[in-house]
Amino acid sequence: MARRRKGLPIDGVLLLDKASGMSSNHALQRARRLFQARKAGHTGTLDPMATGLLPVCFGEATKFSAHLLEADKVYRTRVKLGETTDTGDAEGEIVSRRALPDGLDQAMVEAVLARFRGEIEQVPPMYSALKHQGRKLYELAREGKTIERAPRRVTVYDVRPFDWAEDGFWLEVRCSKGTYIRTLAEDIGEALGVGAHITALERLETGPFDSEQRLSLETLEAMSDAQRLAMLLPVDVMLQHLPTLQVASDVADRLLHGQPATGLDIELAPGDTARLYCGRAFLGLVESTAPGTLIPKRLVDTAAMTAAPA
Known part of the structure; x- marks a missing residue:
């Protein structure tokens, strides 16, 4: 019998204000426990002495954390x-x-x-x-x-x-x-x-984040569960520097099943990466390999994103 993974399927980005005297991993684990999140990761270590902005990714957001690791x-x-x-x-x-x-x-x-x-x-x-x-x-x-x-x-x-x-x-x-x-x-x-x-x-x-929205662990601890969830930013907030593509549900279905989509009316050049949406739903990243052709690059698990913030 498969073991159930502990924690809730929380998805989103938290802008944490790390205090001095704790490691980035310690701050991450405290935030993870507050949200009871199943999966979490941070986007660039701060020394224990250092303070300030430490973006924390929950759930499906961890798939795109490299974009913040690479950021200025x-x-x-x-x-x-x-x-x-x-x-x-x-x-x-x-x-x-x-x-x-x-x-x-x-x-x-x-x-x-x-x-x-x-x-x-x-x-x-x-x-x-x-x-x-x-x-x-x-x-x-x-x-x-x-x-x-x-x-x-x-x-x-x-x-x-x-x-x-x-x-x-x-x-x-x-x-x-x-x-x-x-x-x-x-x-x-x-x-x-x-x-x-x-x-x-x-x-x-x-990257795109500054200090105005960051929250300390003490502030988060004083909130209710619903208030904390409302503080999460959506998964695609880290990817605003990339172009967007809207596709119909049949195209989205092919890409979500790992298949290429061809014959599309898109303006991406071969090699370009874009954010993929079907309606309001963010589906992940796709890459153009030829004019009118897309392949999956990094997709979200749409079935798992039940607790994603609006």
Whole structure:
């Protein structure tokens, strides 16, 4: 006899406001328990020290979470000059201290920041979730091991300083996926000749989402079940950057059964991906392989989406 899966078939996206001091997975599991959701996943890890926007996908939304993993992000971070730590943030042990020179002023910082706008190379930190031979780098770092890491190219679209103090400043950073803000701060500190680490980090935006709609676990805990469900965004909210296609029910049925649909009057070029709808129902993603031809790419389980928000 097959075992029944635990939890409810909840589908949608929650914009969670992660608090400092907890891992992203811990925040995810608490949210999952609140909704009694059968399936859940987040869309990009935040360090335990970090706060801010952590989109959580429930049910069928998890099929499309990669679109947020690939999305650009916006962060706010405080950079403390004159000290470096083994983790690049305030949770690590201080490994060096350097006095700040008298000539270090805002103009010098602004000049250095100009070097970090655009496409840059970063060496991923040892305290990261990247893997080496099946083990996460931070696990090896905690054992005192250092593994050589190849530099990666990332894009910093903009980096703006504000709220200056004697020992540092705040930065707002708009960047591509894969950008390590701790590493950015460390590299800026080295370019200034004094070293640096971050003492606060907040994610403000990811993809199409900003901070205005995010909800804390405490706020969610104070709600009724119906109120919490009303806070979920629909599954296709992560895919608004893709074109839409409306098809008749017979075409939808072929695609949902894994079959190609041909002879369609569509404007997609071969290789394009689009959101598929039949009426108001979101069915998933399809790909154009030839003029007038679609194949399934990533479809939802329409039978399972009984609790999807309107």
